[in-house]
Amino acid sequence: MTSIRLVVSDVDGTLLNPDKQLTPAAIAAVHRLHAHGVAFTAVSSRPPFGMRMLMAPLKLMLPLGAFNGSMMFEPGGATLENHTIPHDAVNVAIELLTARGIDVWLFTTERWIIRRSDGPYIERERRAIAFEPDVVDTGAPLPENICKVVGVSDDFELLAACEPEMKAALGKAAHVTRSQNYYLDVTAPGVDKGTFVEAIASRLEIPLKDVATIGDMVNDLPMFLKSGVSFAMGNAGDAVKSRATYTTASNAEDGFAKAMDRILELA
Structure with a gap:
């Protein structure tokens, strides 16, 4: 037993x-x-x-x-x-997601950062975690201590297709996984x-x-x-x-x- x-x-x-x-x-x-x-x-x-x-x-x-x-x-x-994501890996993840037309969210231990307030699943996430995001300009400097990059899309097939691309692009520099059908997570390696x-x-x-x-x-x-x-x-x-x-x-x-x-x- x-x-x-x-x-x-x-x-x-x-x-x-x-x-x-x-x-x-x-x-x-x-x-x-x-x-x-x-x-x-x-x-x-x-x-x-x-x-x-x-x-x-x-x-x-x-x-x-x-x-x-x-x-x-x-x-x-x-x-x-x-454990945080290496800065270069953050940039690669953001560039790939942006090129595919997938919304990007960033998380630190204290912040949730988004680029537009009308993106998919923002209201759902706001209710779920009881926390307000910071809306920043696309060209704004990124914080150094990013713990998670999230690709967000209501096109599940697009996000699924992006997952192997992201894994290939990042290699061992970050961990890539789906946490929901609509979220592709990039987190610290190892x-x-x-x-x-x-x-x-x-x-x-x-x-x-x-x-x-x-x-x-x-x-x-x-x-x-x-x-x-x-x-x-x-x-x-x-x-x-x-x-x-x-x-x-x-x-x-x-x-x-x-x-x-x-x-x-x-x-």
Whole structure:
């Protein structure tokens, strides 16, 4: 019988429902983990300020992961570890996205930077992370400490076609992955959700075989590979489901809470 001592969850599409909200069932499920002595944390493509709404309801105590695992921070806000994208790689990513007609967002640990206020998904992101973007001119100087470049488009096929182009253009200079069908993320090289799982398990001195992970997108696969048990959400694509130990219900059906119940059976 597997002994699960730590759960690491994705946020959007997993921990949150389609309206980007924590459900009562999800909150109760995390509290049950706490009561049974199972540690819990989350890692997301979101910036740290976009994860504040999780802290109090879930009573989070452990460090969390932002920017697809390239940043680790305390629930109180203190940064424990942060990796930024090399400046040259930022420029390459921006140039490629712009040439393809794809909107560009930039994130630092404290800012969300956009070039136009009427672009796709801005209002959705504003509601989701409860944060206001800074609108800057195209030629404005870029900050040096960029943690994430996001290509944003409602043309999913265009964004999918851009992903291998971006990987080829950047090579090992940055990590490239899709966090949603409409977001193409460029983050710091050498770190991802899998390295976050390794880091948090090491901090807690918990073997990786005793870690469970849960997610819905391809950017969650690195953490599936590191954990002893993995759950794909019912709303995940087949490529994600095929790599998970189990598949649960969708995030519209409290699949996260159902997976936590299964984990407690294994704990």
